[in-house]
Amino acid sequence: MSDIPGSAKPAIAHGMRLQWEPAQEAHVLLYPEGMVRLNSSAGAILSRCDGVRTLADIVTDLERTYSIAGLTGDVTAFVALALDKHWLELRQ
Amino acid sequence: MSSATPVGHGLAAPNAAVGMSQPPRSASAPGPPLWLLLELTYRCPLHCVFCYNPTDFANTGQELGTGDWIRVLRQARALGAVQLGLSGGEPLAREDLEPIVAQAHTLGFYINLITSGIGMTEARIRALKAAGLDHIQLSFQDSTRELNDFLSSTRTFELKSQVAGLIRQHGYPMVLNVVLHRLNIDHVGEILEMAEAMGAQYVELANTQYYGWAWLNREHLLPSRAQLERAEAATRRFRERVGNRMQIYFVVPDYFETRPKACMSGLGSVFLAVAPDGTALPCHAARMLPGLQLPNVRDSDIRAIWYDSPAFNRFRGEAWMKEPCRSCPERARDFGGCRCQAYLLTGDADNADPVCDLSPYHHRVTEAVARAEQTAAAATGGVREQALVFRDHRISIAVVPGDPVRRR
Numbered sequence: 001m002s003d004i005p006g007s008a009k010p011a012i013a014h015g016m017r018l019q020w021e022p023a024q025e026a027h028v029l030l031y032p033e034g035m036v037r038l039n040s041s042a043g044a045i046l047s048r049c050d051g052v053r054t055l056a057d058i059v060t061d062l063e064r065t066y067s068i069a070g071l072t073g074d075v076t077a078f079v080a081l082a083l084d085k086h087w088l089e090l091r092q
Numbered sequence: 093m094s095s096a097t098p099v100g101h102g103l104a105a106p107n108a109a110v111g112m113s114q115p116p117r118s119a120s121a122p123g124p125p126l127w128l129l130l131e132l133t134y135r136c137p138l139h140c141v142f143c144y145n146p147t148d149f150a151n152t153g154q155e156l157g158t159g160d161w162i163r164v165l166r167q168a169r170a171l172g173a174v175q176l177g178l179s180g181g182e183p184l185a186r187e188d189l190e191p192i193v194a195q196a197h198t199l200g201f202y203i204n205l206i207t208s209g210i211g212m213t214e215a216r217i218r219a220l221k222a223a224g225l226d227h228i229q230l231s232f233q234d235s236t237r238e239l240n241d242f243l244s245s246t247r248t249f250e251l252k253s254q255v256a257g258l259i260r261q262h263g264y265p266m267v268l269n270v271v272l273h274r275l276n277i278d279h280v281g282e283i284l285e286m287a288e289a290m291g292a293q294y295v296e297l298a299n300t301q302y303y304g305w306a307w308l309n310r311e312h313l314l315p316s317r318a319q320l321e322r323a324e325a326a327t328r329r330f331r332e333r334v335g336n337r338m339q340i341y342f343v344v345p346d347y348f349e350t351r352p353k354a355c356m357s358g359l360g361s362v363f364l365a366v367a368p369d370g371t372a373l374p375c376h377a378a379r380m381l382p383g384l385q386l387p388n389v390r391d392s393d394i395r396a397i398w399y400d401s402p403a404f405n406r407f408r409g410e411a412w413m414k415e416p417c418r419s420c421p422e423r424a425r426d427f428g429g430c431r432c433q434a435y436l437l438t439g440d441a442d443n444a445d446p447v448c449d450l451s452p453y454h455h456r457v458t459e460a461v462a463r464a465e466q467t468a469a470a471a472t473g474g475v476r477e478q479a480l481v482f483r484d485h486r487i488s489i490a491v492v493p494g495d496p497v498r499r500r
């Protein structure tokens with residue numbers, strides 16, 4: 001799962017909803033009868049997964065926003081985890 | 093078994109025992125009521141004689157009106173409530189379900205409808221979608237008879253299939269919830285196959301919780317250990333065949349465990365239910381707990397109910413705990429288990445849940461299991477008519493562990 005190509009376009013999976021919750025000061029993923037409260041990094045990644053931007057675009061954006069280089073491995077690993085948990089799906 | 097596993101690793105099963113990764117609670121600073129359950133009505137077209145609703149529901153006060161429910165939604169959302177369950181009775185019996193859903197959607201709730209499917213039509217499912225309903229859980233909640241009908245492909249099955257078809261057609265994620273007990277647990281394989289045929293994405297196989305009528309019929313409803321093992325094996329085989337196309341949550345009856353479930357992260361921690369008459373409950377079964385003065389949304393607002401009422405503060409923090417929980421290193425993980433079970437089995441809601449093998453009352457659980465093993469061998473002819481099961485509303489909350497993005 002962890003060799004997802006940079007051209008893949010991750011999107012929030014069908015039936016899941018990502019939203020910012022002021023009361024929790026966090027992004028949360030909502031799905032049937034459940035909720036995952038995301039830490040700030042996970043929120044930063046998932047909120048960029050719109051099915052339009054590629055994984056490579058998302059990495060570039062994150063590296064720029066947080067002024068850190070070399071995020072490809074970590075972001076890809078998290079996207080793989082999120083795919084595995086059905087939080088994300090890949091779009092063409 | 094996945095949902096019996098603590099959610100410390102951040103994997104949140106839709107119906108898992110509540111996540112352990114909640115920040116530590118304290119009586120002084122409870123978090124918001126993240127999970128709001130509105131039991132919109134006790135009415136139900138099924139008229140199941142042994143429905144889980146309170147047996148005296150005809151005497152409970154009048155149902156709240158549309159305006160009351162919308163006020164509750166606004167107040168709860170302002171505190172941070174985000175998961176909304178709409179149940180009953182049969183919530184489709186409320187003609188104002190659509191406007192209630194529309195309001196909840198505008199407020200930003202994720203909306204789960206928990207229904208038997210009776211009363212669902214093409215027109216209503218379309219209107220509910222337009223109003224912003226997120227998800228429909230089709231439940232087999234009412235009686236063994238309903239499930240027997242389902243398994244023998246009679247009218248109920250036809251109806252459920254039609255509703256399942258509508259759910260799929262309109263793009264809702266579909267959860268099928270089946271309550272298990274001794275009389276149906278041997279059919280787990282068939283139940284899963286039917287669920288697959290219906291196109292369910294999630295299936296919850298939740299063993300009965302022993303309260304109310306189910307408590308009275310415990311010895312006839314508790315499966316034997318052998319049944320449980322067979323059911324788990326059938327579930328495993330099915331999982332191997334379908335892979336992750338369908339997610340299955342198998343909830344073991346906690347009588348077979350040696351540690352209790354974590355009960356909603358503790359009463360007054362994340363869950364708030366409102367009964368049709370406006371009574372606010374820290375747990376859907378909390379009416380049984382003696383001495384709890386349950387507030388009503390007609391008299392107080394949700395903020396006062398959640399933060400200030402004695403009923404919602406009663407089991408917050410740890411001060412109420414008795415030994416062995418009070419000094420137990422595991423108390424932050426399971427909060428001493430279920431208050432209702434503690435009360436039912438020991439007569440004192442402040443005791444450890446006797447499912448815990450550190451409880452001096454644990455033998456009451458093991459003896460019940462042993463008695464059930466004996467009666468399991470005997471014929472269970474007239475028993476099924478008495479079976480009554482509570483639906484179990486749980487929510488899983490987890491925080492993604494670790495920090496995927498390094499920061500400097």
Ligand code: SF4
Binds near residue numbers: 426
């Ligand atoms: S003694 Fe109480 S806190 Fe400790 S494990 Fe048992 S139920 Fe949990």
Ligand code: SF4
Binds near residue numbers: 356359429432
């Ligand atoms: S029934 Fe028990 S475990 Fe369930 S919410 Fe109530 S107190 Fe908690």
